[in-house]
Amino acid sequence: MARDASEPAISVVMAVLDGARFIGEQLASIAAQTVLPGELVVGDEGSVDSTVEIVERFAAGAPFPVVLIRNPVRLGVTENFLALSMRARGPIIALSDCDDVWDPHKLERIAPWFADPAVGLVKHRALVVDESLRPLGRRYPAIGRTLVRPAHRVDPWLPGSGMGVFRRSLLEVAAAQSGARPREAGGHSMDHDDWIYFLAGSLGKTVFLAEDLALYRQHGGSYMGA
Numbered sequence: 001m002a003r004d005a006s007e008p009a010i011s012v013v014m015a016v017l018d019g020a021r022f023i024g025e026q027l028a029s030i031a032a033q034t035v036l037p038g039e040l041v042v043g044d045e046g047s048v049d050s051t052v053e054i055v056e057r058f059a060a061g062a063p064f065p066v067v068l069i070r071n072p073v074r075l076g077v078t079e080n081f082l083a084l085s086m087r088a089r090g091p092i093i094a095l096s097d098c099d100d101v102w103d104p105h106k107l108e109r110i111a112p113w114f115a116d117p118a119v120g121l122v123k124h125r126a127l128v129v130d131e132s133l134r135p136l137g138r139r140y141p142a143i144g145r146t147l148v149r150p151a152h153r154v155d156p157w158l159p160g161s162g163m164g165v166f167r168r169s170l171l172e173v174a175a176a177q178s179g180a181r182p183r184e185a186g187g188h189s190m191d192h193d194d195w196i197y198f199l200a201g202s203l204g205k206t207v208f209l210a211e212d213l214a215l216y217r218q219h220g221g222s223y224m225g226a
Helices: 024-032 051-061 077-087 106-115 169-175 192-203
Strands: 009-014 039-044 066-070 092-097 117-129 135-140 147-149 164-167 205-217
Touching: 009 024, 009 077, 024 051, 039 051, 039 077, 051 117, 051 205, 066 077, 066 135, 077 092, 077 169, 077 192, 092 106, 106 117, 106 205, 117 169, 117 192, 135 169, 164 169, 164 192, 169 192, 192 205
Parallel strands: 009 039, 009 092, 039 066, 117 205
Antiparallel strands: 092 164, 117 135, 117 164, 147 205
16 A cells, blocks of 8 residues: 555665565565555665565566665764664655564554644554564563653663664754754764654653554564664
8 A cells, every 4th residue: 555645755764784584474464454664765785695686676666666775984873773773765664674574554553643732753563573483472572562652751660662663853853953962871872763752851751652563573683682
């Protein structure tokens, strides 16, 4: 289904490095959305497997524009995601790991929440699965019921910010004010997931959606586990 013109365009951004094993399934699940995104922006970090070729083949027949960016220097997953989000054209950004699989109704279920201009982030649950997509009997993050929280009323320690879609203007505000992310224990800057969650919780409403809208795959190469 084409995107409803009354709803804001959603850009999907995907950071990837040597993701050939699983990326095809995720690309197919994005193309199967009942409400299609306005574009997909992929940032490759120097893959030496067939990731780039898979994305290029997909782009040739995709039902939306696909932009493939081949980073000349490796940025790291956090900086790659943030750079892609700033390059995306849509006002709403959906983060995509290359090894997950989206429910076909994900964007359809999330897009209407952004009709409220105060909503900065919509987080949803995912079913945790193994590398063959067999359920492991748990959900991530632990959202028990759908809630809408105003600014400064969110749980700062709730994991799973990657299972979310956010308003691009959050990053624009942050860049205009300081451009520097807070540092966590050990001196490392916040991960992109946590930074976006922090900004959304500080600047507007956050929606916690108690729906399983993705399969969160766990395997030996996972960036973070549930």
